[in-house]
Amino acid sequence: MKKSHPPIHQIEIRLAELSQLFNSMDPTPFHHRDLDTEAERFLESWALEFPQDSHFRIIVHIEEMPQEDPAALVATAIHNHFEYKSLLAKRNLRVLLLEGRTSLLIGLGFLGLCLLGADLLSSIATNTFLKILKESLLIGGWVAMWRPLQIFLYEWWPIVRRSRIYRNLGRANVHVTPVKAQQ
Template identity: 25%
Template structure:
């Protein structure tokens, strides 16, 4: 599989057979460096990573015997459906991640509030020697914020990569596809 950008958002993918567009290859110990993901996923990752501008075309090059007018229409339709389904799945995943983040906040915020109250009580009433009071007071503050760490990370960052990838699949679904053949290599 060979992927290249040809300018103005155009992309070119050269694959050995059309099925490789949607199928992953099994791991081959003789060629561990080989790209195994389906061609469409490689394209979406590239668009997501590079921010390929919208409005480009996708040129898919395969062996001549696989290129027919009917096959070109089938590939275009299959690519659109596959990309739309992947984008929808990623958006559902983002919704699930955000729900998990909000759910974590439901437990984290009261825990932080309790930790703040206990820390203030520890400082105000000083039930232990000064060094131990400070240890408990500071420890409770740290504990309260640590409990919020993961939910905040989810809400602030975890959804960004999947949403960027979903947008890449949506852009890929809209790209006009040009299927072209090349002579088969022996």
């Protein structure tokens, strides 16, 4: 069976000048600078619409082209920025999973104590107050499992998806072209 290649999606961004691509508050050289928030948000929003295994071609149209060809500079800056964001997403995932494991241990311990307490109360629960306390212990124990279940069922996979999208943006084929004058 022939393995198909992931699709390549094209994202185009139009700038009046090259400096619009970079964060003006960041004093580091271009290839290490953060992308402008709006430019980053634009690229991310387009990329997140596609499957996580997609590859990308980014075309940057610049109205006022600099004297020297900025293609290598722009490609390096975009690659560095999104590789860094992928790394941050992976770190966030590790922290989230550590929090999940810790929450799971705490939740299971608390659930065990609540179930033990409810079991003890069931043998002596003759009045309404003790029956309410028993049920409260059961409910409280299961509510303590809410956070670990939320982490392990729902919260981890959007981070993995973003990390893969960032990684693929960090490997995107980047082209820089001048905007042709309108006639």
